Amino acid sequence: MVGSNEPTSALDRIGLADQRRWPDYLGKLMVALGIALILGAIGIFVLAFILRQRSGLPWVRVVSQDVSEARTLARPLYSARLGLTGKPDYVLQRGSDLIPVEVKPNRYAQQPYRSDLMQLAAYLVLIEETTGTAPPYGLLRYAEATFRLPYTAAVRAEVLTTLSEMRDLLRATDVARDHEDAARCRKCGFRDQCEDALS
Numbered sequence: 001m002v003g004s005n006e007p008t009s010a011l012d013r014i015g016l017a018d019q020r021r022w023p024d025y026l027g028k029l030m031v032a033l034g035i036a037l038i039l040g041a042i043g044i045f046v047l048a049f050i051l052r053q054r055s056g057l058p059w060v061r062v063v064s065q066d067v068s069e070a071r072t073l074a075r076p077l078y079s080a081r082l083g084l085t086g087k088p089d090y091v092l093q094r095g096s097d098l099i100p101v102e103v104k105p106n107r108y109a110q111q112p113y114r115s116d117l118m119q120l121a122a123y124l125v126l127i128e129e130t131t132g133t134a135p136p137y138g139l140l141r142y143a144e145a146t147f148r149l150p151y152t153a154a155v156r157a158e159v160l161t162t163l164s165e166m167r168d169l170l171r172a173t174d175v176a177r178d179h180e181d182a183a184r185c186r187k188c189g190f191r192d193q194c195e196d197a198l199s
């Protein structure tokens with residue numbers, strides 16, 4: 001009958017039916033999204049844990065750390081006993097403790113590079129050697145994250161072992177190339193004398 005409010009075609013009926021089911025679709029979509037986010041978070045946590053284990057050094061990510069009072073050193077730290085020298089970007093004074101701070105403003109990684117941790121560890125050893133007081137930790141600052149490296153006996157031992165290995169390599173007359181990176185050889189200052197250089 002003309003003027004009735006009843007649906008007048010099959011299309012109208014389907015359209016109305018779809019509108020009634022829409023909240024169901026939305027609910028399922030939200031549940032699926034929630035599960036995906038939880039799985040993603042677990043995946044990132046596991047990855048971070050694995051990377052942390054592999055770094056071998058017990059770093060901690062720092063949420064905030066005020067380094068505004070950090071100062072620069074007038075000259076590099078030097079230990080004749082260890083044959084080691086170096087200068088952290090900044091040194092922070094906390095009571096009687098000196099905290100080395102290494103800054104890598106162009107690094108955006110969420111995990112510290114092992115080489116950067118080793119550099120910071122060497123500064124920790126140098127501060128202990130030159131002042132007689134072991135710093136409790138050092139700070140590694142990237143563009144978007146700061147990491148704290150506690151100065152433990154294991155960290156100190158790793159620096160001393162690495163130094164010993166480096167001295168052995170320097171004394172060795174025949175050292176094998178440890179990479180397959182031709183670009184690295186092209187930029188190397190020893191390329192003219194090196195019999196192992198890659199073209």
Ligand code: SF4
Nearest residue numbers: 177185188191194197
């Ligand atoms: S040129 Fe020789 S010393 Fe230099 S990076 Fe290559 S292999 Fe190493």
